[in-house]
Every structure is written in structure tokens, then in C-alpha cells.
Amino acid sequence: MVEKSFKNLKLKKLYISVSVVGFFLFAATLVACGLYIRAMRKFKAEKNRSSIHKSSVTSGSTPKNSPQTTTRSSTNSCLSPDLLARIKYSLGEYNIDELKRATNNFSERTKISDNAYNGCVDNAEVLINKIRFEDTKQVIDVHSRINHVNIVNLRGVCYGEDDISGSYLVFEYSSNGTLRDCLSNSLASLSWHKRTQIAFDIATGLHYLHFCTIPPYTHMNINSKNIFLTPNWRAKLAVFGAKAVIGTTKEIESIGSLGG
Numbered sequence: 433m434v435e436k437s438f439k440n441l442k443l444k445k446l447y448i449s450v451s452v453v454g455f456f457l458f459a460a461t462l463v464a465c466g467l468y469i470r471a472m473r474k475f476k477a478e479k480n481r482s483s484i485h486k487s488s489v490t491s492g493s494t495p496k497n498s499p500q501t502t503t504r505s506s507t508n509s510c511l512s513p514d515l516l517a518r519i520k521y522s523l524g525e526y527n528i529d530e531l532k533r534a535t536n537n538f539s540e541r542t543k544i545s546d547n548a549y550n551g552c553v554d555n556a557e558v559l560i561n562k563i564r565f566e567d568t569k570q571v572i573d574v575h576s577r578i579n580h581v582n583i584v585n586l587r588g589v590c591y592g593e594d595d596i597s598g599s600y601l602v603f604e605y606s607s608n609g610t611l612r613d614c615l616s617n618s619l620a621s622l623s624w625h626k627r628t629q630i631a632f633d634i635a636t637g638l639h640y641l642h643f644c645t646i647p648p649y650t651h652m653n654i655n656s657k658n659i660f661l662t663p664n665w666r667a668k669l670a671v672f673g674a675k676a677v678i679g680t681t682k683e684i685e686s687i688g689s690l691g692g
Contacts, residue, residue: 523572524588524602526553531560531590531600545657548672550605558587559605559660561672565592568599574671577645582637584660584670603670607663612656626665633667634659641671 534551535542542549547562563571568589575586590600608614611630614622622630634654641649651658651671658670 523586526588526590526600526602528590528592528600531602534558535560544610553602556587557605557607559584559603559670561601561603562598563601563672565598568601571601571672574649577649578641578671580637580640580644582633582666582668583640584668601672603672604668606660606668608661608665610657611659611661611667614661615656622665629665630659630661630667634669637667637669 530553531551532538534553535549536551538549542551544550544559549560549562551558551560568591572586572589584606585604586601587604588602590602592598592600638651638654641651649671651669653672654669658672660668660670662668
């Protein structure tokens, strides 16, 4: 009888010991889980802050394909604050003296068409297109919504010496010139592969203007003078004469262009 009671006492002590050890193990597990969850939350918060910081730095920096962000001082021309507020990308400012030097005072030798000239600004070949002063804001607004490899990039703007003299828009210039130049030059033969690639590039650019911009824009002046060819014979469409189709009323706003 004594031996049986002794065994029961040992079993009770064993149960108590196991219970105490189990309780402490359970508590330690809860503490470990809590610390792990806290550490993970802290890690995620730091990661989110880091990604936000990186995105803000990236959005504030200049993309490689964007024009220079260097602000130019100019007494003859500047962008108005209202106009700058609507520009969604970096747009350079040029003064009239720079453009005169680039085009040899807008000489006939640098003239591409009635209102367009070829020149070199900041060691880069550019196309300078003269438009009416009242059309400047609309053209810039169009280009502020455009970012496509098959569309000629607008680099900057220069207001003329007065409202009557008009404004000048500075675009990138492709080294192979316009499609018309290549077609009229017997030495620059275009193979059928190059021709189909050019047609595909223009169709891609038009699709972008019609379906990927808000509001959509319809290019009402497509001709071989408004198609430029890069060194690897890829085509870029010049949006000098784009016209906006707005809403269901299809209101068309005219902008100056290179012409036919």
C-alpha cells in the first residue's frame, strides 16, 4: 500500500514537472513568434521606405533619353510659369542667339523646309522648327503626353524676340534625314526589308497617338518630310502638325507643321 502511494506521488511530480516544462516551452514559443513577427514588420517597413526613396530619386532624375535638365538663362526667351506647370518632362530652354549660331543665322544651307532648319546645339544635331507664337503651347502640350520610340522627341523651345516673330521648337534630328531625302537620293537605296520596317514603325507610332494618349491625337499631315530615319534605319514620326481629336465631338485643333 505504501509502495503504491509512493508511485502515485512520483507520477504526480512527473506530471507537474512535465506541465511546468511544457508551459515554459509554450511561452517561449509565443515570445519567439512575437519577436519574429515584430522583426518582419520592421524589415518590411524599412524596405517600403527604401523603395519609396528610390522611386522619388528616380522620378526626380533625368532619364537617359530625356533632354538635359540644365536651366538656361535667356533675356530674349523664356518659358512662362503657367506653361511649365503643365509640362510633364524636362524641357530645355534656348535663346534666339543659340539657334542663330546653330543654323548660321537661319541660312538657306541649313534649311530643310519652309520653316525647319538643321543645326547643332550642345554637340547634338537638332531640327529647329518655327511655328506661330499662339500654337506653341498646344504643341508642347501634345509632346508632354508623348513618350514613344517612333515619335521624334521634343528637346526644347525658344520664344522669339516678340509675338509676331513666332517661336522655335527644338527637336532631335536623325542622322539619315527624312524619308523623302532617302527616296530622292539614288545613293541611299532602301531595301524592301528597310521599307517594310519603316512602314511598321510609322504604323506603331500612329497607333500610339490614336490609342495610347489622352486625349487621342490624329496626325493630319503624314508625308515623307515628316518621317525621319535613324542610323539603323528605324523610322520616327515628327509630330509637328498633330491635331487633337477631343471627346465625342471630334474637335480638331490645327498646329503648324513642316508641310508637304
